[in-house]
Amino acid sequence: MMLYVDNFADDLKGVAKKIDYFIECGVNYVHLMPLLESPKEHSDGGYAVADFRKVQPELGTIDDLCALTDLCHKNNISCCLDFVMNHTSDEHAWAKAARSGDKDARSRYFFYDSWDIPNTYEQTVPQVFPTTAPGNFTKLDDNSIVMTTFYPYQWDLNYANPMVFNDMTENMLFLANAGLDVIRLDAVPYIWKELGTTCRNLPQVHTIVRLMRMICEIVCPSVLLLGEVVMEPSKVVPYFGTIDKPECNMLYNVTTMASTWNTIATRDVRLLDRQMKQLAELPKNYVFLNYLRCHDDIGWGLDYSWLNTLKMEEAPHKKYLNDYFTGKLAGSVSRGELYNDDPVLQDARLCGTTASLCGVESALWDKDDEALELALAADIMLHAYMFTQSGIPVIYSGDEVGQLNNYMYHADINKKFDSRYLHRGKFDWKLAEKRKDENSYQGKIFNALRKLETVRAKNDVFKANAEFHSAETGSDNVLGIYRKYAGQELLALFNFCSEKRSLKIDRNYTDLIKDRYITNKVIELRPYGFVWALLK
Numbered sequence: 001m002m003l004y005v006d007n008f009a010d011d012l013k014g015v016a017k018k019i020d021y022f023i024e025c026g027v028n029y030v031h032l033m034p035l036l037e038s039p040k041e042h043s044d045g046g047y048a049v050a051d052f053r054k055v056q057p058e059l060g061t062i063d064d065l066c067a068l069t070d071l072c073h074k075n076n077i078s079c080c081l082d083f084v085m086n087h088t089s090d091e092h093a094w095a096k097a098a099r100s101g102d103k104d105a106r107s108r109y110f111f112y113d114s115w116d117i118p119n120t121y122e123q124t125v126p127q128v129f130p131t132t133a134p135g136n137f138t139k140l141d142d143n144s145i146v147m148t149t150f151y152p153y154q155w156d157l158n159y160a161n162p163m164v165f166n167d168m169t170e171n172m173l174f175l176a177n178a179g180l181d182v183i184r185l186d187a188v189p190y191i192w193k194e195l196g197t198t199c200r201n202l203p204q205v206h207t208i209v210r211l212m213r214m215i216c217e218i219v220c221p222s223v224l225l226l227g228e229v230v231m232e233p234s235k236v237v238p239y240f241g242t243i244d245k246p247e248c249n250m251l252y253n254v255t256t257m258a259s260t261w262n263t264i265a266t267r268d269v270r271l272l273d274r275q276m277k278q279l280a281e282l283p284k285n286y287v288f289l290n291y292l293r294c295h296d297d298i299g300w301g302l303d304y305s306w307l308n309t310l311k312m313e314e315a316p317h318k319k320y321l322n323d324y325f326t327g328k329l330a331g332s333v334s335r336g337e338l339y340n341d342d343p344v345l346q347d348a349r350l351c352g353t354t355a356s357l358c359g360v361e362s363a364l365w366d367k368d369d370e371a372l373e374l375a376l377a378a379d380i381m382l383h384a385y386m387f388t389q390s391g392i393p394v395i396y397s398g399d400e401v402g403q404l405n406n407y408m409y410h411a412d413i414n415k416k417f418d419s420r421y422l423h424r425g426k427f428d429w430k431l432a433e434k435r436k437d438e439n440s441y442q443g444k445i446f447n448a449l450r451k452l453e454t455v456r457a458k459n460d461v462f463k464a465n466a467e468f469h470s471a472e473t474g475s476d477n478v479l480g481i482y483r484k485y486a487g488q489e490l491l492a493l494f495n496f497c498s499e500k501r502s503l504k505i506d507r508n509y510t511d512l513i514k515d516r517y518i519t520n521k522v523i524e525l526r527p528y529g530f531v532w533a534l535l536k
């Protein structure tokens with residue numbers, strides 16, 4: 001599970017007090033969102049770090065962090081924390097020194113006296129936040145110009161300066177000493193800049209990640225590196241490195257995540273099926289973190305060259321997806337908001353919680369019980385699909401009780417320009433209490449997820465190194481996955497449409513969730529239904 005400390009339980013001590021909730025949820029991995037010191041008004045959700053050795057005072061202290069990681073370990077829970085390595089806050093000591101003219105400090109960043117070089121960069125470097133933070137450079141009060149790929153208050157570090165690498169590596173090891181088991185390398189593809197390039201995924205990035213991996217293996221071999229590589233499909237896998245020269249231990253399965261939401265909007269599983277086929281080809285020691293939602297937006301990084309063969313063009317397709325998920329299209333029950341809507345590139349991304357994107361919010365608003373059942377079915381089916389993939393499934397805190405969008409951020413001066421806060425609301429413990437009531441929607445989602453997790457944990461066929469491939473279903477609405485491990489064979493089916501579907505079968509199966517035999521010769525799938533059928 002990934003969570004914001006303040007949203008979940010106010011501070012680190014509060015999170016420690018909620019350890020029983022983790023246990024109740026069956027959680028054995030907790031990713032704490034950035035919690036190091038960061039200026040309140042200019043924090044990018046904690047991703048603008050002002051001090052890599054200090055916890056944000058409202059959240060606690062390094063000692064609290066150590067106490068929490070200790071407690072988690074005692075309960076067999078691993079902990080992950082972000083290592084924001086591409087940039088520092090403009091309030092970091094190095095940035096402050098650089099601003100006051102210190103030459104050494106300036107050489108830790110990309111400083112220019114005129115726009116000549118920055119403008120040359122701008123010709124080839126795309127923009128990360130075209131609407132909320134256009135451009136890749138920021139002019140300072142003394143007229144010097146500094147590289148700021150993300151927000152203007154996030155100054156890019158220059159890893160060509162070996163002091164940056166040394167000091168940042170020490171900062172990373174400091175986190176390892178605080179008991180973190182997994183270090184999330186934030187925005188890692190961006191860490192090397194070269195004029196005339198996109199400044200993304202350059203070969204030097206891989207060298208640096210490789211060095212960090214070697215350092216971890218020598219100094220703290222139980223610490224794993226999780227790469228945040230939110231890039232088009234072909235750019236992601238190289239971050240695993242090679243067998244001889246491994247880089248990240250784990251990567252986010254971002255393409256599957258985006259393709260999954262694409263499938264909800266199109267009800268057409270062909271793209272996802274293709275994605276499953278591609279994953280099936282990868283070595284089994286590549287560990288993916290699978291997820292439906294996280295703290296960031298959903299970017300539509302899909303395989304457009306393949307979609308073109310189905311006569312789907314990138315710009316109109318993205319528009320269709322965004323219209324669907326913002327509820328603009330007739331029949332759409334989703335309630336999302338656009339993120340960084342770039343009118344030039346027509347490349348808006350999307351925000352919203354799983355439940356709101358699946359239609360729970362609109363059904364509750366309309367008091368439509370039938371629509372609510374469909375929305376819950378879609379929400380649960382998506383989780384079941386996530387649990388079927390090989391790797392580590394990560395729940396975004398709140399999703400386990402169907403938490404809805406948080407519209408309060410519109411009224412917060414520091415947040416209202418960043419729609420990612422739509423799905424970064426406070427965890428509502430009062431509503432979460434309803435998980436104990438089987439008839440509440442919270443209870444329905446929570447219990448369904450618990451069941452999925454228990455069944456998944458009990459059956460080896462879900463192990464990451466199981467054989468898996470996509471299974472033919474005869475319907476473009478139904479995705480099929482076949483898994484095999486140590487004598488167990490599983491056929492998993494997911495109906496991505498709001499009508500019933502059925503599949504003829506010629507072998508006998510057990511429905512793992514309902515714990516009963518599938519006796520007739522067909523598997524019936526209800527609207528947005530799924531089945532985990534284990535071969536008898």
Ligand code: GLC
Binds near residue numbers: 150187295
């Ligand atoms: C990563 C984070 C994102 C943040 C960015 C800049 O992509 O996931 O939330 O805005 O890095 O640090």
